Amino acid sequence: MDQRRDEPGLRSESVRRANLSSIARELHNTGPLSRSELGARTGLTRSTIRALIGEFAAAGLVSEVGSTSLGTPGRPSVVVTPNGARPTALALEIAVDSIAGAVVGFGGEIRQLRRIERPRGELSLEQTVTDLAALARRLDGFHTRRGDVIGVGVAIVGVVRHSDGLVSLAPNLGWHDVALGQALRQVIGAFVPLSVANEADLGALAETRRGGARGCANVIFISGEVGVGGGLIVDGRPMAGAAGYGGEVGHMPINPEGATCHCGSTGCWETEIGEDALLVKAGRERGGGRSAMDALLRDARAGDATALAALDHIARWLGLGLAGLVNLLNPQRIVLGGRFGRLFPFVVDTIGRQLDRYALDAPRRLVTVVPAELGEDAGLLGAAELAFEPFLSDPATWLKPRSSTLPALASA
Amino acid sequence: MDQRRDEPGLRSESVRRANLSSIARELHNTGPLSRSELGARTGLTRSTIRALIGEFAAAGLVSEVGSTSLGTPGRPSVVVTPNGARPTALALEIAVDSIAGAVVGFGGEIRQLRRIERPRGELSLEQTVTDLAALARRLDGFHTRRGDVIGVGVAIVGVVRHSDGLVSLAPNLGWHDVALGQALRQVIGAFVPLSVANEADLGALAETRRGGARGCANVIFISGEVGVGGGLIVDGRPMAGAAGYGGEVGHMPINPEGATCHCGSTGCWETEIGEDALLVKAGRERGGGRSAMDALLRDARAGDATALAALDHIARWLGLGLAGLVNLLNPQRIVLGGRFGRLFPFVVDTIGRQLDRYALDAPRRLVTVVPAELGEDAGLLGAAELAFEPFLSDPATWLKPRSSTLPALASA
DNA sequence: CGAGGATTGTAGGACCGTACGACAATCCGC
DNA sequence: GCGGATTGTCGTACGGTCCTACAATCCTCG
Numbered sequence: 001m002d003q004r005r006d007e008p009g010l011r012s013e014s015v016r017r018a019n020l021s022s023i024a025r026e027l028h029n030t031g032p033l034s035r036s037e038l039g040a041r042t043g044l045t046r047s048t049i050r051a052l053i054g055e056f057a058a059a060g061l062v063s064e065v066g067s068t069s070l071g072t073p074g075r076p077s078v079v080v081t082p083n084g085a086r087p088t089a090l091a092l093e094i095a096v097d098s099i100a101g102a103v104v105g106f107g108g109e110i111r112q113l114r115r116i117e118r119p120r121g122e123l124s125l126e127q128t129v130t131d132l133a134a135l136a137r138r139l140d141g142f143h144t145r146r147g148d149v150i151g152v153g154v155a156i157v158g159v160v161r162h163s164d165g166l167v168s169l170a171p172n173l174g175w176h177d178v179a180l181g182q183a184l185r186q187v188i189g190a191f192v193p194l195s196v197a198n199e200a201d202l203g204a205l206a207e208t209r210r211g212g213a214r215g216c217a218n219v220i221f222i223s224g225e226v227g228v229g230g231g232l233i234v235d236g237r238p239m240a241g242a243a244g245y246g247g248e249v250g251h252m253p254i255n256p257e258g259a260t261c262h263c264g265s266t267g268c269w270e271t272e273i274g275e276d277a278l279l280v281k282a283g284r285e286r287g288g289g290r291s292a293m294d295a296l297l298r299d300a301r302a303g304d305a306t307a308l309a310a311l312d313h314i315a316r317w318l319g320l321g322l323a324g325l326v327n328l329l330n331p332q333r334i335v336l337g338g339r340f341g342r343l344f345p346f347v348v349d350t351i352g353r354q355l356d357r358y359a360l361d362a363p364r365r366l367v368t369v370v371p372a373e374l375g376e377d378a379g380l381l382g383a384a385e386l387a388f389e390p391f392l393s394d395p396a397t398w399l400k401p402r403s404s405t406l407p408a409l410a411s412a
Numbered sequence: 413m414d415q416r417r418d419e420p421g422l423r424s425e426s427v428r429r430a431n432l433s434s435i436a437r438e439l440h441n442t443g444p445l446s447r448s449e450l451g452a453r454t455g456l457t458r459s460t461i462r463a464l465i466g467e468f469a470a471a472g473l474v475s476e477v478g479s480t481s482l483g484t485p486g487r488p489s490v491v492v493t494p495n496g497a498r499p500t501a502l503a504l505e506i507a508v509d510s511i512a513g514a515v516v517g518f519g520g521e522i523r524q525l526r527r528i529e530r531p532r533g534e535l536s537l538e539q540t541v542t543d544l545a546a547l548a549r550r551l552d553g554f555h556t557r558r559g560d561v562i563g564v565g566v567a568i569v570g571v572v573r574h575s576d577g578l579v580s581l582a583p584n585l586g587w588h589d590v591a592l593g594q595a596l597r598q599v600i601g602a603f604v605p606l607s608v609a610n611e612a613d614l615g616a617l618a619e620t621r622r623g624g625a626r627g628c629a630n631v632i633f634i635s636g637e638v639g640v641g642g643g644l645i646v647d648g649r650p651m652a653g654a655a656g657y658g659g660e661v662g663h664m665p666i667n668p669e670g671a672t673c674h675c676g677s678t679g680c681w682e683t684e685i686g687e688d689a690l691l692v693k694a695g696r697e698r699g700g701g702r703s704a705m706d707a708l709l710r711d712a713r714a715g716d717a718t719a720l721a722a723l724d725h726i727a728r729w730l731g732l733g734l735a736g737l738v739n740l741l742n743p744q745r746i747v748l749g750g751r752f753g754r755l756f757p758f759v760v761d762t763i764g765r766q767l768d769r770y771a772l773d774a775p776r777r778l779v780t781v782v783p784a785e786l787g788e789d790a791g792l793l794g795a796a797e798l799a800f801e802p803f804l805s806d807p808a809t810w811l812k813p814r815s816s817t818l819p820a821l822a823s824a
Numbered sequence: 825c826g827a828g829g830a831t832t833g834t835a836g837g838a839c840c841g842t843a844c845g846a847c848a849a850t851c852c853g854c
Numbered sequence: 855g856c857g858g859a860t861t862g863t864c865g866t867a868c869g870g871t872c873c874t875a876c877a878a879t880c881c882t883c884g
Binding site: 421422423424425427446447448451458459462484485486487488489490 | 829830831832833834835840841842843
Binding site: 008009010011012014015018019022042043044048159161168169216217218230232234235237239240241242243244245246247248249251252253254255256257263264265266320321323324325327328329330331332357358359360361362363366367 | 420421422423424426427430431434454455456460571573580581628629630642644646647649651652653654655656657658659660661663664665666667668669675676677678732733735736737739740741742743744769770771772773774775778779
């Protein structure tokens with residue numbers, strides 16, 4: 001049912017590319033796999049698997065270790081392990097309270113991760129980019145083995161245009177139409193492709209691949225520290241929309257009687273379930289930030305009635321909005337991350353009741369609500385997945401540079 | 413970025429299947445095309461196009477008519493025309509006020525279309541299926557050339573499970589967990605695949621392929637007669653969700669202060685912009701149905717202030733909800749069909765203003781609101797597209813039954 | 825009106841990539 | 855230790871597209 005017009009003509013060579021891609025994806029998503037398992041999953045024959053794995057091995061992207069007898073009859077199968085060091089991705093994140101960087105290897109291994117706390121508030125593009133570049137340079141996977149880096153992915157708490165990484169809006173940073181992608185390319189270098197996307201969208205991707213929604217094709221991921229971020233996985237793929245602005249659930253109008261939102265609208269979901277909404281409802285000062293939130297949660301755990309009541313109030317609005325999303329998207333899984341992940345134990349039950357009440361029976365029965373598994377690094381890990389994407393969808397480009405102008409992994 | 417595990421292994425044969433599919437899609441979606449144009453669109457060479465078209469021609473699915481000199485230099489290209497009669501789809505629709513059936517040919521030609529008005533209200537499954545079967549039998553494309561029918565698609569105003577066509581909920585018919593797919597297969601016969609889907613979802617598909625959203629990859633289609641139906645096209649494909657329940661925008665909670673909805677929830681979009689909401693707001697009796705709506709529209713055209721005010725009120729809620737969807741999905745096009753299509757001239761401006769106010773700048777700027785082009789038959793035509801889908805995604809199956817057990821078009 | 829340029833259809837051989845079949849290697853259970 | 859089962863290895867067959875050369879047909883221009 002495809003409407004796209006992207007030269008869909010296939011040639012014999014495309015087959016190899018596609019099969020290499022299947023293999024790379026399987027290895028990346030599920031880790032080490034025996035050759036026979038790989039054959040079963042991809043539907044390819046032993047001969048073909050052999051030939052294709054051979055190419056990966058020759059390029060040093062996977063290693064084949066001999067049999068480890070598993071108690072099954074028959075000749076033990078060779079286990080194929082993604083190298084983890086050879087193609088790597090550089091992931092960067094601009095969060096509300098911090099910036100972070102990581103080097104992630106093929107197969108998902110986090111080789112290095114560095115996060116630096118940063119005061120909230122308006123921050124200049126220049127300062128941010130400089131800090132981020134400094135952080136990246138301190139990651140030695142990036143520093144010493146730059147040739148193995150295959151792409152850069154950037155997660156940011158804001159609305160981003162995918163084509164060039166223009167940050168249309170990032171209220172928590174005070175940004176509006178800021179050319180982040182361009183600035184980063186200048187500082188980090190454009191030696192490999194660099195893509196920028198919304199943090200929650202990437203969190204959704206990461207949680208779907210390696211977290212609480214593993215194996216699910218339709219997922220709602222709700223995250224956010226100050227505001228409300230959302231990422232949607234539709235049919236196994238991140239829903240980006242026409243330009244990449246998709247998934248902005250935070251500004252879904254939900255309460256016409258609600259307060260004015262910083263986005264200019266009124267009654268946004270964010271004004272009802274954002275950090276400040278919770279703090280205010282609990283009788284605390286707005287703008288208290290992460291520490292105030294943590295204090296509130298401590299009180300709630302200790303049984304503080306006001307805190308619990310405030311949490312329940314937020315849970316009702318949270319559940320109400322989720323009910324709408326469930327009707328809209330019919331997902332299998334709702335993953336609560338970021339602040340909502342920490343709130344999880346206090347809000348699950350109420351969310352469930354709200355879904356029972358406000359969502360249609362059929363889709364409601366199919367969905368389960370779970371906490372995120374990747375913690376505060378979900379966005380960062382999603383950025384790595386984003387950076388890996390070109391490699392995963394066409395690994396052939398990085399294997400044998402048949403034409404000398406094609407990219408290839410540097411030898412050291 | 414695919415999470416699916418559907419034996420993605422490609423073989424050389426897959427290439428031919430995929431290329432045949434590309435060609436079939438191009439022909440089906442854009443109509444007659446010259447060989448060279450086809451080559452340009454698919455990226456295939458002349459030799460390949462020749463061979464593949466040859467297969468379609470040999471099976472009688474396309475005809476090649478000689479040159480019609482177009483004023484361009486060079487040898488005139490052979491024009492390939494989808495037969496229109498050879499593979500056909502049977503489309504059926506269960507709407508609120510009517511049932512309908514059509515025979516649509518490869519290429520999109522509507523060979524026959526029959527719609528029968530039917531009183532609103534609770535209607536039994538048996539009666540409906542019987543009526544629908546009778547209607548289908550009167551379509552002579554179905555009756556006399558059954559062998560050419562490649563699939564049956566059914567559109568229904570209700571929430572449907574794709575796997576088996578179970579109608580989970582159809583309030584306008586008084587249905588709840590009704591096995592429509594099964595019943596139809598028994599009556600119509602299971603000689604070809606039969607798929608059931610929501611009317612608005614199919615309307616979205618039809619409007620995207622042949623209507624107001626042609627060429628758009630991300631579309632919101634809002635329709636409905638009594639209630640509010642919605643269909644979403646995400647990344648060029650209909651968004652179905654995990655089981656097919658996706659796109660139920662009508663029951664998105666939008667007004668916590670709103671009235672109780674028949675679905676059991678309160679403040680659904682439907683309670684604010686449904687047919688009755690408009691009638692009541694205009695000071696008329698609820699349940700007036702289509703005739704009351706038409707009367708109201710006549711009055712509005714004549715300048716009746718109450719009618720216009722009521723329309724504007726509905727437009728505000730309509731625009732508010734659309735703003736949320738725009739933030740969520742970042743579509744290129746919003747198509748208003750069904751009742752909303754008829755309301756269009758009275759609501760566009762207000763909707764635009766609501767989008768300006770409630771949607772985020774970035775996605776708002778990219779979206780345009782248009783009326784549906786296919787009128788009341790959008791759902792029916794979408795059902796035909798649904799029925800064609802298996803053929804379009806793998807026409808090879810219908811060309812040369814290499815194994816004798818494969819399906820093939822009957823010769824008469 | 826004819827020549828030259830441009831575009832497209834046609835046909836055969838080259839190229840690419842996977843599947844198939846036979847055989848060898850290695851494990852388990854008895 | 856033997857038989858059954860599973861998997862790796864290799865050479866050949868098969869499927870499908872691309873490339874190249876040539877023929878056909880149209881337009882433009884002189």
